[in-house]
Amino acid sequence: MIFVLTLMSVMFLLKLIISIFNYRYSINGVPSNVSHIYDEEKYHKWLSYYRDQMKFGLISSSFSFVLTILLLVFQVFGWFETISNQMSDSIYLQSLLFLGLYVLVTLVFDIPFEYYETFVVEERHGFNKTTKKTFWMDQFKGLLLTVVLGGAAVYGVHTLYIRFIDNIWAFVGFTWLAVSVVMMIIFMLNTKLFVRLFNKLTPLEDGELKDKIDSLADKLGFEIDKISIMDASRRSSKLNAFFSGLGRHRDVVLYDTLVDKMEDDQVLAVLGHELGHATHKDTTKMLTEQILMFLVFAVFIGLILQWSYLYTGFGISGIHFGFAIILFGILMEPLTMILQIPMNYISRVAEYRADKFGANAVSKEAMITALEVLARENFSNLNPHPLYVSLYYNHPTISQRIESINRL
Numbered sequence: 001m002i003f004v005l006t007l008m009s010v011m012f013l014l015k016l017i018i019s020i021f022n023y024r025y026s027i028n029g030v031p032s033n034v035s036h037i038y039d040e041e042k043y044h045k046w047l048s049y050y051r052d053q054m055k056f057g058l059i060s061s062s063f064s065f066v067l068t069i070l071l072l073v074f075q076v077f078g079w080f081e082t083i084s085n086q087m088s089d090s091i092y093l094q095s096l097l098f099l100g101l102y103v104l105v106t107l108v109f110d111i112p113f114e115y116y117e118t119f120v121v122e123e124r125h126g127f128n129k130t131t132k133k134t135f136w137m138d139q140f141k142g143l144l145l146t147v148v149l150g151g152a153a154v155y156g157v158h159t160l161y162i163r164f165i166d167n168i169w170a171f172v173g174f175t176w177l178a179v180s181v182v183m184m185i186i187f188m189l190n191t192k193l194f195v196r197l198f199n200k201l202t203p204l205e206d207g208e209l210k211d212k213i214d215s216l217a218d219k220l221g222f223e224i225d226k227i228s229i230m231d232a233s234r235r236s237s238k239l240n241a242f243f244s245g246l247g248r249h250r251d252v253v254l255y256d257t258l259v260d261k262m263e264d265d266q267v268l269a270v271l272g273h274e275l276g277h278a279t280h281k282d283t284t285k286m287l288t289e290q291i292l293m294f295l296v297f298a299v300f301i302g303l304i305l306q307w308s309y310l311y312t313g314f315g316i317s318g319i320h321f322g323f324a325i326i327l328f329g330i331l332m333e334p335l336t337m338i339l340q341i342p343m344n345y346i347s348r349v350a351e352y353r354a355d356k357f358g359a360n361a362v363s364k365e366a367m368i369t370a371l372e373v374l375a376r377e378n379f380s381n382l383n384p385h386p387l388y389v390s391l392y393y394n395h396p397t398i399s400q401r402i403e404s405i406n407r408l
Contacts, residue, residue, distance in 0.1 A: 001072075001313030001314060004072065004310070004313075004314075004330060004331070005069065005073070007330070007331065007334065008068065008330055011334060012061070015061070016061075018385075018387060018388060019388075021385050021387065022384055022388035023050070023054050025383065025384070025385035025388075026050065026385065030382040030383045030399070031383060033399055034372075034375070034382045034402060037375050037376050037382060037398070038376065038382070045125065050379075050381065052121050052125070053121065056113075056116070060113045063109065063113070064110075067106070068330075071102075071105070075315025076105075076315075077102075077315060077326070078315020078316055079315070080101045081094075081098060081315075081316055081317065081322075081323070083101065084097035084098040084101065084322075091321075092155055092158055092159070094322070095320070095321045095322035096151055096155065098322035098323065099150075099154060099322045099325060100147075102322075102326060107143070114139075118130055119135075122236070125379070127236050127238060127379075128235075128236065129233055129234060129235055129237060130234070130236070131234075134235065138198060141197055141198060145194075149186075153182070154321075154322075154325065156178060157178075160175050160178065161175075161321060168306060169302070171305075172302040175298045175301075175302075176291075176295050176298040179294055179298070180291045180294065183287070183291060183294070184287065187287055191251055195230070199230050199234075200234075201229070201231075201253065202229050203227065203228060203229075204227040204228065204229055204254070209264050209267065210227060212264055212268055213227060213267075213268065213271060216268050216271065216275075216361065216362070217271075217275070219361070220275055222278065224251070224252055226251045226252070227251075227254070228251065228253050229253075229255075229256050229259060230253050230255055230256065232256055232257050232258075233257050233260075236257075238257065238377065238378045239255055239258040239261060239262070239373070240255045240258060241253065241255060241258050241267075241271065242274065243277070252271060252274075258270070261377055262370060262373055263366075263369075265362060266366055266369055266370035266373060268366065269358045269359070269363070269366040269367040269369075269370040270358070270370050272357060272358030272359075272360075272361035272362050272367070273354045273355055273357065273358035274358075275357065276353060276354035276355070276356070276361075277350065277354045280350065280353055280354070282353075285346075285350070286350075289346070293339060293343070296339070297328070300328065300331070300332055300335070301328045304324050304327050305319060305321070310327055311324075311327075337391065340391060341391060344390065344391070344392070344393060344394045345390070347394035347395070348393065348394065348395060348396045351394075351395045351396055351401070352401070355367060355401055355404060355405055356404070356408060359405050359408055364405055364406070364408060368405055368406070371398055371402060371405075372398070374398075380398055381397075382398055382399060383397075
């Protein structure tokens with residue numbers, strides 16, 4: 001018990017210190033090559049937004065930390081076990097009910113924070129476009145996905161655990177294989193199913209922009225199956241674009257905010273960047289990295305399911321699959337932070353490469369100005385702390401990306 005609580009406290013303090021370092025570093029000016037992105041008025045607006053985000057993040061993370069500590073110290077999970085055992089004789093359903101109670105408690109406390117972030121913090125700075133109806137529908141859909149997909153995943157892994165309870169390495173191997181297959185299926189269905197659950201996608205109308213996109217894809221040897229506009233402005237004023245699919249056939253999704261706020265050449269540069277990822281098979285590499293990372297997770301959860309002393313100290317009668325999932329999230333946090341450093345580095349290298357591809361496919365000027373528009377409209381931090389970048393950024397900073405493009 002002491003070990004788990006100490007680990008949680010150390011990780012919370014470490015992340016708090018890193019966030020404070022990042023905040024102090026970020027407000028000490030910006031690199032010269034991006035100093036023009038924000039004029040003085042815009043910079044002060046960004047600073048105000050960043051301060052509000054910082055305060056909100058500290059309050060919400062502190063509350064989440066305290067809530068989890070209280071649940072553990074006062075052995076609330078033991079109470080969850082008793083209730084779930086009384087509600088069903090099935091060990092599988094008991095685990096699902098146990099986790100359902102935990103999700104219910106966290107939702108009760110998390111939703112007010114999400115509501116405040118959306119309708120106070122984001123709205124105060126002009127980003128929020130979400131209506132209350134859309135917010136609550138998103139919450140409902142998200143919960144439904146959690147229950148259906150999360151419940152199925154927990155049931156499947158629990159079934160494997162019971163089947164191979166005397167052979168932990170067989171459990172680890174089959175769990176890793178099963179989850180890897182599910183991850184690939186979800187990846188392929190992302191735009192076709194999951195994105196459409198929350199957003200409306202409409203075909204890009206025939207016109208100059210569509211012709212330019214088709215021409216660019218043809219020049220680069222890609223066949224774009226579909227170009228869609230996503231109604232992102234229904235939720236936020238921020239910009240983005242992405243591709244889906246594998247191989248040479250791609251579906252393009254553009255935020256309507258991106259089309260509205262960028263020139264055609266800038267949109268083409270963003271798409272050229274994404275096609276650079278496709279050319280270098282970065283999406284496939286990323287999926288492979290995630291599958292390999294889950295192998296580490298599978299080994300770790302297999303070990304957690306062997307350490308009975310981790311359970312009894314928190315009021316649980318013994319090894320409990322549902323509580324093992326919660327312990328996994330707590331105990332894996334330090335290892336996840338360490339693993340993210342090389343994974344983020346690899347991702348940042350891929351972003352430099354994709355930027356170069358986009359600049360060569362369209363023009364350096366278009367690629368640079370597109371990045372500047374993205375930074376300005378999304379209120380990007382132009383001067384994050386290098387340690388924060390290493391730990392949390394899977395993209396280089398805007399300054400680093402522009403410097404890299406200028407060296408071409």
